[in-house]
Amino acid sequence: MPLRNTISWTAMISAFSRSGDINKAREYFDTMPERNIVTWNSMSSTYVQNGFSEEGLKLYVSMRSNGVQPDWITFTTSIRACADLALIKLGMQVVTHATKFGLSSNVSVANSIVTIYSKCGLIKEAKSVFDSIDAKDLISWNSMLAAFAQNGLGIKVIETFEDMSRRKSKPDHISYVSVLSGCSHMGLVDKERHYFDSMTRVFGISPTNEHFACMVDLLGRAGLLEEAKSLIEGMSFKPNAIVWSALLGACRIHHDSRLAETSAKKLMEFDVEDSGGYVLLANIYSESGELENVADMRKFKKTKGIRKSPGCSWIKVDN
Numbered sequence: 001m002p003l004r005n006t007i008s009w010t011a012m013i014s015a016f017s018r019s020g021d022i023n024k025a026r027e028y029f030d031t032m033p034e035r036n037i038v039t040w041n042s043m044s045s046t047y048v049q050n051g052f053s054e055e056g057l058k059l060y061v062s063m064r065s066n067g068v069q070p071d072w073i074t075f076t077t078s079i080r081a082c083a084d085l086a087l088i089k090l091g092m093q094v095v096t097h098a099t100k101f102g103l104s105s106n107v108s109v110a111n112s113i114v115t116i117y118s119k120c121g122l123i124k125e126a127k128s129v130f131d132s133i134d135a136k137d138l139i140s141w142n143s144m145l146a147a148f149a150q151n152g153l154g155i156k157v158i159e160t161f162e163d164m165s166r167r168k169s170k171p172d173h174i175s176y177v178s179v180l181s182g183c184s185h186m187g188l189v190d191k192e193r194h195y196f197d198s199m200t201r202v203f204g205i206s207p208t209n210e211h212f213a214c215m216v217d218l219l220g221r222a223g224l225l226e227e228a229k230s231l232i233e234g235m236s237f238k239p240n241a242i243v244w245s246a247l248l249g250a251c252r253i254h255h256d257s258r259l260a261e262t263s264a265k266k267l268m269e270f271d272v273e274d275s276g277g278y279v280l281l282a283n284i285y286s287e288s289g290e291l292e293n294v295a296d297m298r299k300f301k302k303t304k305g306i307r308k309s310p311g312c313s314w315i316k317v318d319n
Contacts, residue, residue, distance in 0.1 A: 006032070010039045017046035041073045044081075053081035057090070070097070072106040079109065083116035091116045105132070111139045118147030141169055145178035149185075157182030158191070173205050180214035184221070192218050209240040216243055220250020225259055241270040 009032050016025035029035070029043045040063050047056035060078040063070060070078075075098040082091030095113055098104040104113065110133050117126035130136075130144045141164045148156040161179045164171060171179075176199045183192035196215055199205045212235060219228035228247055232239050244267040251260035 006034060006036055006039065010036075010042055013039065013042050013046070017042065017049075020050070022046055022050055022052065035068075037068060037071055037074070040068055041071070041077065044074070044077050048077050048081045048084070051084075053084040056081045057085075057087075060094070064097075070101065070103075072098075072103045072109050075101075075103055075106075076108040076112045079112035079116055083112065083119045086119055088116065088120040088122075091120075107133055107135055107137055107140065111137075111143050114140070114143040114147060118143070118150060121151060123147060123151055123153065136167075136169070138169065138172060138175075142172070142174045142178070145175055145182075149178040149181045152185055154182035154184075154186035154188070158188075161195075171203060171205075173199075173208060173211070176205060176207075177210050177214065180211055180218075184214050184218040187218070187221060189218060189222050189224070209237075209243055212239065213242045213246045216246040217250070220247055221253065223254055225250060225254060225256055229259060229262075239266070241267055244270075 009028060013025045013028050016022070016028065025043060025046050029039065032039065040059060044056045044059040044063075047053065047059065056077060060070075060074065060081070063074065075094060078094045079091055079098070082088070082094060095104060095116075098106075098109050103109050110129055113129050114126045117123070117129065126144065126147045130140065130147075133140050141160070145157055145160055145164075148154075148160060157179055161171070161175065161182075164175070176195065179195050180192055183189075183195065192215065196207065196211065199207060199211065212231065215231055216228045219225070219231065225247075228250060232243060232247065235243075244263050248260055248263040248267060251257070251263055
């Protein structure tokens with residue numbers, strides 16, 4: 001196929017990808033007489049970016065079987081897909097493949113390696129790769145911050161964030177989600193207030209629901225429920241379910257059934273049939289000795305036909 005036609009077809013795949021029409025993108029991909037590495041990467045990225053990481057990995061395997069030589073984009077996408085699915089064994093195989101091609105030191109590939117290590121709890125390995133990156137970009141810093149935050153290492157989050165500031169690397173809203181989460185896990189109220197304030201005052205970053213949820217979680221854990229409630233009431237946009245869930249969880253810790261009622265009602269506005277809020281509120285009533293309210297809650301659930309969501313587990317089955 002002439003290069004011009006290949007470029008045109010690849011452009012169509014990218015266009016369908018941007019519009020969210022994954023099936024149409026795949027249809028074009030499958031009907032191409034010839035494909036180059038850009039085409040393969042475009043289709044694979046389309047899958048991974050839209051949450052279909054398994055399909056993206058299938059393309060990686062198909063690329064190898066078809067003798068297509070991968071590039072740094074191929075490895076970045078495939079390793080991130082493995083991270084999304086927590087497939088450490090396959091991920092390490094892809095990392096080995098990237099090393100074989102001399103691409104594991106590429107900053108984007110290295111960032112993805114940090115991510116898969118951290119999602120599998122291999123923090124020392126993630127930090128080692130992070131330290132080996134000479135020209136760290138924002139994604140490098142955010143990957144390491146998230147690694148520490150997701151594994152409950154609040155002190156390391158703060159140390160890394162401060163190191164990031166010393167190196168004049170400007171944080172973004174993702175950076176602040178990690179640092180606020182780190183402060184929350186450690187109960188550092190004043191420190192989190194400082195970061196929450198500097199986010200807008202210094203860097204002009206408008207807080208999102210995720211940032212507010214971190215603040216509410218910390219204030220709630222510290223017993224500052226009224227301050228947490230006031231923070232929510234002062235939000236310039238509608239709080240989402242994550243924010244109200246954080247406050248409801250804090251109400252259970254401190255046995256505040258009155259504020260729990262308010263939080264639960266707000267939470268139920270997002271999904272009336274979600275049993276989570278009802279169960280938590282009933283537990284708060286029970287722990288506070290308000291058995292009559294527990295009975296009323298059970299009657300209400302029965303009347304509305306609300307059932308507890310079934311638990312589930314994932315089992316890997318080898319063929």
